[in-house]
Amino acid sequence: MTDVDHVRPVPDGAPEGVPSGGTASTLSDLLHRAGLGDEQAFAEFYDATSARAYGLALRVVRNPAHAEEVTQEAYLDAWRSSTRYDPRRGSAAGWLLTIVHRKAVDRIRSVEAAIARDETWNRETDPVEQDQTSEAAHASLEAARVRGAVATLTDVQRQAVELTYFGGYTHTEVATLLDVPLGTAKTRIRDGLIRLRDLMGVSS
């Protein structure tokens, strides 16, 4: 099996990997310095990642005010746990976005717990239509590459991955929404992600 040391995708435009020029630092460097209490380093880390973090939060929770709260909480967590980040376990951007996603999902699930379940089901379930936030998405090469990879998924794989990652639904809910057995939903999610992983060269 591969070693996570090899899991080092290059994020779009962010100065991860080889520093370009003399000034830019890698994201993991910045995070390391943040762990030593360097707020300026954390500000740079924020600047290099905040569009992705906020965009992801917004896509999942949809409400801009909630997305801001989620993003802020996630960065605060990232600051606090910057001392625990280990670059050998994965990229700094991936680490941050994992925190953001978890918080975004927690947010919508706890909000929904307060609402009658039946009402919740009635909100729109078509993930594709919501994808048009891309108007604001920065048209980086990396984003284009990711979109290209997503486009090669089968329709059912893409649907399952988008409903879970962007829709924040559990796999059980996805199975219900798509009217397929749970095992099928599980497989579509995993197969879709594995295909993306291979296409994007995330594994070694």
Next chain:
Amino acid sequence: MSDMHQLTGAYALDALDELERARFEQHLAECEDCRAEVAELRETAALLADTVATPPPASLRDSVLAGISQVRPLAPEVPPATPATATTVQPATRRPWVPLLVAAALALIVGVGAAVTQPWADDVPPPTAAERVLRAPDAEEVFLDLGDAGRATVVRSKAENRAVIVTEDMVSAPEGKDYELWFQTPDEAMVPAGLMKDDPDQTVVLDGPAAEAIAVGITVEPDGGSREPTTPPIALFDLTEAT
């Protein structure tokens, strides 16, 4: 490859419910293949954020920077100085993304096991609050099988005005979460009744009077618990059907 292995994708996308997640995290602690795959799939999922990147309002930057200036980064994880028990710690092969709770839970179990040998030395101690409920002549109980997540029984004595929950093989609460107990009152309000420990087999006396309660619930809450449930219960013991 176990069936659990199929859950790497859903786990990486935060698409498991709390119980499934807790169960899968226990599996992760033991399955290196799954850990590696989860790490890769999380990296992959994070790339999807590129496609929705949206510049946040400038005010957010100020809030974030103001926020961090008031908090110290956590102390780093320090490997134990000497391998006192020589069995567990191997920093070089530290697992990616694995919940620390599993280790913490194991430590707790070991600790508890070591502690219980002592009390037998003395005379029979007075019954604990839990024992009084469990032995009460009017004790009534509701058993729930939570499948892979374990089993739990709630015992209530109206005479003692207390209820106790006894768990067997219960999975740990997910990382960063606690199981919280609740009494459901006759008007269907949920009243907090304390947090459960991170221990698969435990006996907990619920906080608060139990005589009037119509049910006992367990929910998964952020660490430290909540004043009212933020998620639907993972288990609800209907005391009106207690036997």
